[in-house]
Amino acid sequence: MARTLEVSLMTNKKRISVKDVMKSNYGTNNSNATIMEALNEMKRLQTAVLVVNKSHVHDEYGLLLVSEIARKVLAKDRAPSRVNIYEIMTKPAVCIDHDMDIRYCSRLMSTLNLMRVLVVKDNALVGTVSPRALVLDGLAAIEASEVPV
Secondary structure (H helix, E strand, O other): OOOOOEEOOOOOOEEOEHHHOOEOOOEEEOOOOEHHHHHHHHHHHOOOEEEEOOOOOOOOOEEEEHHHHHHHHHOOOOOOOOOEHHHHOEOOOOEEEOOOEHHHHHHHHHHHOOOOEEEEEOOEEEEEEOHHHHHHHHHHHHHHHOOOO
16 A cells, blocks of 8 residues: 655644555454354454444444453353353444544544544545554654655
8 A cells, every 4th residue: 555645834744644554454243243253253364353333324333352352251251152242342433534644543542542443434434543553554654754854
């Protein structure tokens, strides 16, 4: 994916948007699926997060993280085949615009202590972003593009 570095005329800082560092391939599941089904999907996709689909037009997206499964299923010795996603998922998931500056996204995630946010464009889900992507893909690209004066 080509990164679009923009330079702000007022601050003379390079700018990278969330769309340039987001993960556009993500797994989804329905909230009534079991944790076992979610785990199988996570293993298949080699991911630690699934987006939980909206169940109707006025609903919101949810998120299911491996860390939640560890805390709310494994640590409590619950059977993953008997627990539904809706019982442990995070909902509503925080959504941000695809054009948000990665600095603001990082600040928001830090303030709210989030490990993943959903990225939307025109109210349609287009990806997910994590602090790892913001730092390794975003900040590294900003620093690499700056030329010493």
